[in-house]
Amino acid sequence: xxxxxxxxxxxxxxxxxxxxxxxxxxxxxxxxxxxxxxxxxxxxxxxxxxxxxxxxxxxxxxxxxxxxxxxxxxxxxxxxxxxxxxxxxxxxxxxxxxxxxxxxxxxxxxxxxxxxxxxxxxxxxxxxxxxxxxxxxxxxxxxxxxxxxxxxxxxxxxxxxxxxxxxxxxxxxxxxxxxxxxxxxxxxxxxxxxxxxxxxxxxxxxxxxxxxxxxxxxxxxxxxxxxxxxxxxxxxxxxxxxxxxxxxxxxxxxxxxxxxxxxxxxxxxxxxxxxxxxxxxxxxxxxxxxxxxxxxxxxxxxxxxxxxxxxxxxxxxxxxxxxxxxxxxxxxxxxxxxxxxxxxxxxxxxxxxxxxxxxxxxxxxxxxxxxxxxxxxxxxxxxxxxxxxxxxxxxxxxxxxxxxxxxxxxxxxxxxxxxxxxxxxxxxxxxxxxxxxxxxxxxxxxxxxxxxxxxxxxxxxxxxxxxxxxxxxxxxxxxxxxxxxxxxxxxxxxxxxxxxxxxxxxxxxxxxxxxxxxxxxxxxxxxxxxxxxxxxxxxxxxxxxxxxxxxxxxxxxxxxxxxxxxxxxxxxxxxxxxxxxxxxxxxxxxxxxxxxxxxxxxxxxxxxxxxxxxxxxxxxxxxxxxxxxxxxxxxxxxxxxxxxxxxxxxxxxxxxxxxxxxxxxxxxxxxxxxxxxxxxxxxxxxxxxxxxxxxxxxxxxxxxxxxxxxxxxxxxxxxxxxxxxxxxxxxxxxxxxxxxxxxxxxxxxxxxxxxxxxxxxxxxxxxxxxxxxxxxxxxxxxxxxxxxxxxxxxxxxxxxxxxxxxxxxxxxxxxxxxxxxxxxxxxxxxxxxxxxxxxxxxx
Numbered sequence: 084x085x086x087x088x089x090x091x092x093x094x095x096x097x098x099x100x101x102x103x104x105x106x107x108x109x110x111x112x113x114x115x116x117x118x119x120x121x122x123x124x125x126x127x128x129x130x131x132x133x134x135x136x137x138x139x140x141x142x143x144x145x146x147x148x149x150x151x152x153x154x155x156x157x158x159x160x161x162x163x164x165x166x167x168x169x170x171x172x173x174x175x176x177x178x179x180x181x182x183x184x185x186x187x188x189x190x191x192x193x194x195x196x197x198x199x200x201x202x203x204x205x206x207x208x209x210x211x212x213x214x215x216x217x218x219x220x221x222x223x224x225x226x227x228x229x230x231x232x233x234x235x236x237x238x239x240x241x242x243x244x245x246x247x248x249x250x251x252x253x254x255x256x257x258x259x260x261x262x263x264x265x266x267x268x269x270x271x272x273x274x275x276x277x278x279x280x281x282x283x284x285x286x287x288x289x290x291x292x293x294x295x296x297x298x299x300x301x302x303x304x305x306x307x308x309x310x311x312x313x314x315x316x317x318x319x320x321x322x323x324x325x326x327x328x329x330x331x332x333x334x335x336x337x338x339x340x341x342x343x344x345x346x347x348x349x350x351x352x353x354x355x356x357x358x359x360x361x362x363x364x365x366x367x368x369x370x371x372x373x374x375x376x377x378x379x380x381x382x383x384x385x386x387x388x389x390x391x392x393x394x395x396x397x398x399x400x401x402x403x404x405x406x407x408x409x410x411x412x413x414x415x416x417x418x419x420x421x422x423x424x425x426x427x428x429x430x431x432x433x434x435x436x437x438x439x440x441x442x443x444x445x446x447x448x449x450x451x452x453x454x455x456x457x458x459x460x461x462x463x464x465x466x467x468x469x470x471x472x473x474x475x476x477x478x479x480x481x482x483x484x485x486x487x488x489x490x491x492x493x494x495x496x497x498x499x500x501x502x503x504x505x506x507x508x509x510x511x512x513x514x515x516x517x518x519x520x521x522x523x524x525x526x527x528x529x530x531x532x533x534x535x536x537x538x539x540x541x542x543x544x545x546x547x548x549x550x551x552x553x554x555x556x557x558x559x560x561x562x563x564x565x566x567x568x569x570x571x572x573x574x575x576x577x578x579x580x581x582x583x584x585x586x587x588x589x590x591x592x593x594x595x596x597x598x599x600x601x602x603x604x605x606x607x608x609x610x611x612x613x614x615x616x617x618x619x620x621x622x623x624x625x626x627x628x629x630x631x632x633x634x635x636x637x638x639x640x641x642x643x644x645x646x647x648x649x650x651x652x653x654x655x656x657x658x659x660x661x662x663x664x665x666x667x668x669x670x671x672x673x674x675x676x677x678x679x680x681x682x683x684x685x686x687x688x689x690x691x692x693x694x695x696x697x698x699x700x701x702x703x704x705x706x707x708x709x710x711x712x713x714x715x716x717x718x719x720x721x722x723x724x725x726x727x728x729x730x731x732x733x734x735x736x737x738x739x740x741x742x743x744x745x746x747x748x749x750x751x752x753x754x755x756x757x758x759x760x761x762x763x764x765x766x767x768x769x770x771x772x773x774x775x776x777x778x779x780x781x782x783x784x785x786x787x788x789x790x791x792x793x794x795x796x797x798x799x800x801x802x803x804x805x806x807x808x809x810x811x812x813x814x815x816x817x818x819x820x821x822x823x824x825x826x827x828x829x830x831x832x833x834x835x836x837x838x839x840x841x842x843x844x845x846x847x848x849x850x851x852x853x854x855x856x857x858x859x860x861x862x863x864x865x866x867x868x869x870x871x872x873x874x875x876x877x878x879x880x881x882x883x884x885x886x887x888x889x890x891x892x893x894x895x896x897x898x899x900x901x902x903x904x905x906x907x908x909x910x911x912x913x914x915x916x917x918x919x920x921x922x923x924x925x926x
Contacts, residue, residue: 100170109133451481
């Protein structure tokens with residue numbers, strides 16, 4: 084039973100009320116939405132005091148529904164009129180026992196505290212293949228081409244399956260390979276903490292996802308197999324094999340294709356996790372290849388439009404819990420790929436003194452492989468203490484060969500490269516009370532990246548008087564890193580907010596050895612050791628007062644550096660940081676951050692003697708060790724959320740890096756030898772705005788994503804100084820329909836533009852992409868047909884070339900109760916032509 088009191092007031096049509104239990108206590112975070120004929124219209128959720136407010140501009144009558152865990156559903160009819168309907172809702176207890184914490188009600192989106200739950204079946208239309216296709220349709224969620232996910236503008240840190248983290252930071256393996264048909268719910272875990280003992284104690288704004296699988300797939304061995312071929316020279320196959328028992332969970336992934344699909348997202352992240360901004364001690368430690376392993380990349384086109392490969396990937400992940408207090412996890416994967424790429428390029432290259440005609444034809448072949456094995460053991464000594472060990476072994480290798488004809492100069496180059504890494508990490512967490520905890524981390528790792536690079540008919544022979552222009556240059560190099568360190572973190576939650584501090588000591592030893600020679604003998608050698616010690620301490624306090632949260636922090640940083648036989652500088656810094664958050668309303672939040680930091684010169688910047696970076700690029704370092712300051716400003720604003728018909732997320736980023744440093748700066752296409760380069764007074768700025776406008780069905784929405792960036796710096800190249808500015812813009816507008824009829828569409832337009840100007844060169848780049856996805860559902864939803872059309876328009880020195888691509892995907896289920904599907908996937912049905920681009924970018 085329920086009671087309600089309705090009052091009329093002269094105002095716009097809206098519903099306002101409070102939800103209580105029979106004892107008149109507030110029921111927080113319950114789901115409130117309107118519906119007509121069983122179709123949800125608008126959504127919101129009550130706050131911590133049970134209060135809610137919901138606009139109802141629709142003139143037709145509808146039903147108001149309130150649901151909450153442990154209570155019976157409340158339904159009442161709302162009549163049209165210019166009024167504010169005030170309700171006091173009394174929810175009655177539901178005595179039915181629940182198998183799961185989250186109730187599967189009629190609402191496709193539910194909230195409970197920091198968790199947002201999406202009903203996957205509501206948003207799925209049957210046209211989805213991989214998990215990424217499903218996630219793109221969820222309100223507030225976006226997925227890029229590499230499979231990385233964002234929720235309301237924030238990067239997703241991890242994706243779990245049934246509460247277990249099987250892939251850690253390499254979750255792109257899931258988004259690009261897991262079948263969308265397996266997922267029942269997608270849970271967004273806000274204020275996420277990777278350590279369960281630190282939940283609600285650590286001051287975290289991280290976001291993670293948890294996937295709930297369909298009930299009929301749990302506790303049984305199941306999987307799927309997808310494959311296809313054109314019966315000539317193209318093929319693709321993927322498989323998922325899953326077994327989720329009480330004590331053991333096994334997940335296997337497999338992929339094989341030669342149509343340009345990368346099953347890993349980014350293979351370098353598989354080798355070196357944490358390279359994308361991880362916060363664990365040692366995540367920033369590692370080596371790089373001295374000669375970059377370049378892969379063909381064109382920002383205007385999707386990768387599979389121009390890239391053909393022979394990729395194979397296999398992954399086996401398992402968790403075994405022999406006891407309640409012990410969890411063992413093993414992750415292993417192998418990856419291999421062979422690629423071929425042919426390039427033809429004709430460009431006018433403008434310099435202050437001359438104009439060069441740049442003609443190049445190149446044929447490239449690349450083979451690479453990678454293997455990884457990781458073991459994790461977590462022992463929960465008590466309900467307030469756990470110990471975790473992670474050990475990882477990785478190895479990769481490859482060979483790249485290229486035949487080029489550059490302005491009638493024949494060039495042959497071959498690069499052999501490999502890498503090895505072992506990584507060991509131990510964490511001890513002690514939770515003293517529900518408000519106080521401490522975590523200790525110890526880590527040791529070692530990584531090596533040897534290479535052998537050979538060039539016939541080099542274009543930099545004039546740089547070495549002893550070498551002939553037709554000589555073969557050979558360079559053997561090795562970059563190695565050894566790291567060990569420890570860190571202690573203390574967390575405490577108080578009535579007025581959260582506070583914490585951390586202290587760490589890190590030791591990094593890096594070495595670069597290189598030997599460059601020709602047929603006439605040795606030309607240059609490098610033997611550099613960089614021994615760095617860093618002592619770090621930081622404290623913060625997140626003070627909350629009503630709608631305001633202010634987080635002041637300060638960090639002490641001390642570097643002790645020894646570079647081979649050079650003097651050992653020692654430097655110390657005090658870096659402040661302050662953050663502000665203002666909750667204007669429950670759906671209007673503003674936050675700001677200012678921080679300072681310091682970084683020393685990298686090992687590559689300290690190389691004294693010439694190093695061959697490519698067949699026409701020489702790199703030199705600097706004898707002077709430097710420390711670089713960094714100032715960062717960040718503003719964020721959030722209006723609305725998934726429950727609003729309109730939501731907006733805006734972010735402004737600005738970073739200043741005073742001082743100068745050495746780098747390799749390529750003006751592409753490059754023709755002259757580039758040696759010492761300096762960048763000074765760098766300023767980087769960006770603005771991003773993402774808007775969502777939902778209609779009666781929240782599956783039908785309009786999305787606008789606009790990003791603008793600007794970089795300013797002073798470049799010094801071989802005595803020439805130039806002020807350089809680089810501006811970039813990207814505008815992505817899309818409209819996705821999800822009507823009840825058999826035909827729907829997804830229409831979008833992406834504009835990309837960049838302009839770089841300096842006293843040395845000017846370069847611009849522009850592209851316009853218009854795409855249409857037409858969806859047809861027929862034969863009792865057993866047939867799903869997708870027609871994808873892309874139209875590109877580029878502006879280049881050759882004019883305004885236009886390209887068209889057409890794809891066709893058909894899915895047909897043989898029988899409603901049978902798991903077999905027939906796929907027809909036809910891609911690149913229209914013209915494929917040659918295109919060109921020009922760019923100026925700091926490396």
